[in-house]
Amino acid sequence: MSFPARLVYLDDNNRTERSRSLGKLVLSMSMSLDGFIAGPGDSPDNPFGDDGQRLHAWLGDGGEDPPSYRPADEAGRTVFDELLATGAVITGRRTGDYVNYWGGDHHDGVPIFVPTHQAPAGPTPGNVHFVTDGIASCAAQAKAAAGERDVMLHGAYTAREALRARVLDVLEIQLVPVLFGDGRRLFDDPGSDRVELDLVRTLESPGALLLRYEVRYA
Amino acid sequence: MSFPARLVYLDDNNRTERSRSLGKLVLSMSMSLDGFIAGPGDSPDNPFGDDGQRLHAWLGDGGEDPPSYRPADEAGRTVFDELLATGAVITGRRTGDYVNYWGGDHHDGVPIFVPTHQAPAGPTPGNVHFVTDGIASCAAQAKAAAGERDVMLHGAYTAREALRARVLDVLEIQLVPVLFGDGRRLFDDPGSDRVELDLVRTLESPGALLLRYEVRYA
Numbered sequence: 001m002s003f004p005a006r007l008v009y010l011d012d013n014n015r016t017e018r019s020r021s022l023g024k025l026v027l028s029m030s031m032s033l034d035g036f037i038a039g040p041g042d043s044p045d046n047p048f049g050d051d052g053q054r055l056h057a058w059l060g061d062g063g064e065d066p067p068s069y070r071p072a073d074e075a076g077r078t079v080f081d082e083l084l085a086t087g088a089v090i091t092g093r094r095t096g097d098y099v100n101y102w103g104g105d106h107h108d109g110v111p112i113f114v115p116t117h118q119a120p121a122g123p124t125p126g127n128v129h130f131v132t133d134g135i136a137s138c139a140a141q142a143k144a145a146a147g148e149r150d151v152m153l154h155g156a157y158t159a160r161e162a163l164r165a166r167v168l169d170v171l172e173i174q175l176v177p178v179l180f181g182d183g184r185r186l187f188d189d190p191g192s193d194r195v196e197l198d199l200v201r202t203l204e205s206p207g208a209l210l211l212r213y214e215v216r217y218a
Numbered sequence: 219m220s221f222p223a224r225l226v227y228l229d230d231n232n233r234t235e236r237s238r239s240l241g242k243l244v245l246s247m248s249m250s251l252d253g254f255i256a257g258p259g260d261s262p263d264n265p266f267g268d269d270g271q272r273l274h275a276w277l278g279d280g281g282e283d284p285p286s287y288r289p290a291d292e293a294g295r296t297v298f299d300e301l302l303a304t305g306a307v308i309t310g311r312r313t314g315d316y317v318n319y320w321g322g323d324h325h326d327g328v329p330i331f332v333p334t335h336q337a338p339a340g341p342t343p344g345n346v347h348f349v350t351d352g353i354a355s356c357a358a359q360a361k362a363a364a365g366e367r368d369v370m371l372h373g374a375y376t377a378r379e380a381l382r383a384r385v386l387d388v389l390e391i392q393l394v395p396v397l398f399g400d401g402r403r404l405f406d407d408p409g410s411d412r413v414e415l416d417l418v419r420t421l422e423s424p425g426a427l428l429l430r431y432e433v434r435y436a
Contacts, residue, residue, distance in 0.1 A: 033389075033391070033405075033415065033431070034253065034404075034405030035252065035253040035403075035405065051412070054412075163397070171251075173251070175393075177414070177415040177416060177417045177431055178412065178413065178414050178415060179381070179405060179410075179412065179413040179415065180412055181405075181407065181408075181409065181410035181411055181412050181413070182408050182409050182410065185253075186252075187251075187252030187253065187397060187399075189399065190399075190400050191399065191400050192397075192399035192400065193399055194269070194272075194396065194397065194398055194399050195396065195397040195399070196395070196396050197251065197395040197396060197397065198395060199395045199422075199427060202420065202422060202427065204417075204420060209417060209420065209429070211427070213251070213395055
């Protein structure tokens with residue numbers, strides 16, 4: 001891969017502080033007030049679980065491609081546009097498999113990194129990279145690929161792995177005003193370490209409260 | 219008890235819309251972003267669980283009485299003052315037992331109602347009423363006692379019972395910027411019904427985001 005090379009290029013030729021700093025690893029998830037990010041019974045045919053689309057009602061009414069879901073309101077657009085300005089995507093294996101890795105192109109052809117224990121046999125769609133040596137390596141590769149831009153992370157299990165490995169920088173949570181009652185939780189890792197957060201931005205979208213937290217590891 | 223009588227009095231003598239309307243049943247809980255309202259290992263000697271005080275850091279540094287915890291900031295005071303202006307308190311049996319029912323006086327001597335399967339033997343502290351015929355009856359009695367004022371509800375199990383019985387009107391959640399990782403959850407009722415909420419107020423306190431949701435039962 002040429003990603004580390006690009007970093008070296010920046011270091012050698014562009015010595016301002018700003019251009020040398022890497023972007024952040026940003027988790028983006030839409031979560032009900034009671035902590036669910038999918039309804040019960042999620043599967044490849046039902047990727048959000050039963051009525052799980054409720055959690056994504058803050059987005060616009062898009063089609064196949066993620067960029068087609070741009071919200072109509074300003075707050076929603078602000079967050080959405082930031083996410084689609086990221087320079088790489090990390091997705092969990094489950095999420096990725098469910099949506100066939102967006103055909104290899106989540107947005108703008110940026111590389112998609114997938115932490116996994118074993119890469120699948122057969123051809124890899126588009127710009128998808130399976131990373132088998134752990135989440136920290138996956139995060140480092142994605143950040144190198146993104147350069148100064150942020151990296152978007154999606155997936156509950158992968159988010160928890162990134163927290164454990166202390167490589168997650170930001171949580172961008174779309175807090176949806178509903179009690180889901182059942183389904184798949186974002187934070188479901190009993191006995192994990194306590195992690196302090198800084199709430200750095202609150203935006204009110206008609207369909208969700210858009211909360212940006214920076215992670216403060218002890 | 220004289221509470222229903224007071225309601226009749228209002229109905230007979232004070233026929234404006236406003237004076238006839240009862241207050242709301244308002245759940246107030248401080249919750250981590252990952253949904254916990256107490257640390258692990260809560261007990262009478264450790265009522266908030268391990269390091270559970272973290273969740274109440276948005277409050278002031280009070281003493282024995284709830285009113286002594288008035289926060290220093292305006293947003294925190296707004297919510298705190300509303301809660302201490304309630305005309306009755308409902309508390310779960312666990313919470314109540316842990317704190318000995320605040321000696322029978324949570325604030326201003328308002329009555330304290332405790333839904334329970336069996337009232338304890340022996341004398342009842344102060345103005346505490348054990349209600350054994352269900353959460354709906356408990357809510358009705360507390361509302362009647364409070365008149366036009368709201369009723370404050372505290373306790374995770376009791377909150378879930380009130381939601382199931384469709385008697386909870388408002389959730390006032392102090393969303394604390396921390397991932398607790400473990401402990402007791404506010405919403406832990408797998409398979410419960412989905413409940414839509416309206417976010418009606420967002421206040422930013424230095425220690426927590428103060429969110430007020432009205433419940434919309436289907």
